Amino acid sequence: MFKHVSNNLFLFNLFFHKISLSLLFKLYLVMTKTIFFTFLGVIILYSCNRTKDMSDKAVYSGENISKNAFVIKDISSETTILHIDIAGDWYLYGGNSIEEIDFSKPVKEGNTTGDFIIDVPFNVRNYFQLVTEKGKSILAETKLPMEGGYNFRDMGGIQNSEGKYVKWGKLFRADELGKLSDSDLKYLAGIPLISIVDFRSKEEIDALPDKNPESVKMNYPFSINPGNLNVSNEFDISNITPEQVDSIMISLNKELVTNPEIIEIYREFFRLIQNEDNVPLLFHCTAGKDRTGMGAALILFSLGVDENTILDNYLLSNKFLEEKYASYKSEFPVLKSLFEVKPEFLYAGINLIKENHGSVENYLTNILNVDLEKMKEMYLY
16 A cells, blocks of 8 residues: 555656746746847847937948038028939938937938938038938038138148048138138137137238137247238239249249248148147138148148148139139139149149158158147048
8 A cells, every 4th residue: 555655656757847847947948038039129229229229320421422412502592402412212310510410300301312401500610411222421511601701711621541530610722811700700610619820920910900709718929931922012923923923832832841930830830730629620821722732731641631632622712713813814814823823833832741751741740740640540530
């Protein structure tokens, strides 16, 4: 009997044990699935948030579409316009800074090419992320909408030879600031512009002092005497030839990169722009094409931009200064080259740098004390 009971208890225990193992195994499967799907949910949620984070950050990606899509501000109509020549769907997002671009809703979208008015305040600096089927691009107006200035430009948006882009809203080049309107000053203060470097001579500064936006903390008078366009007292206009004028401009650009006093000024200029506390920074002279033009070219060289792109940027002064100097060129056609830029002017200085130092990069590093890696870190996307 006891043996029978013992056998029954053994079978019961064995049966109960098997059931327990089965239940435990099923429970294990349930718990494993729960943990798995919970973990999967966390991954998906993180992935979605990561994707959202990435989409909420303005970037450059895909093809370089900057030549086929850009923003301009038309002063005559006081409108902000997107020009786009890219097939397919496109979306434009906007904000008052790169970091504040609102990706929740496009300010403009479409699937055709042409010019499109963007509904944003005209006298406020705007930044945009353009999303197309070919690529993404950060946009802003290159030419600033100045009523009292002509050659005011943001240096941002230029692609370098490594595929990176110059940051928007950091470095600006310009002609004289003495005729800026209240609206102009408000616009510049909204950037907000912090520093101004004035390459004009003391005589030029005294004749037309800068008007400084309220945001500016310091205006640096880094006077470079060559380059003053007021040449009527220096040359006998009745006898000078166009070839002599070209020769003068070539000599000027050579002096910009060899004169010890001017080298020291450019050295100090680069010291300023390598300090984040001084930017956004604007540098200028009277026309914004020679002293400023060389400074801009050297900056772009330091950021790894190729020579053809640098030259194209340099030659834009002819377009932007056409109205400013039209009457001078009409009255003194023999002096036309004084009011323009030509490739041979810039190359006169750049080729002399290469001849004397081996490369522009060597000149920047060894003569102007430029930290090329720091420049790229500060000013490239």
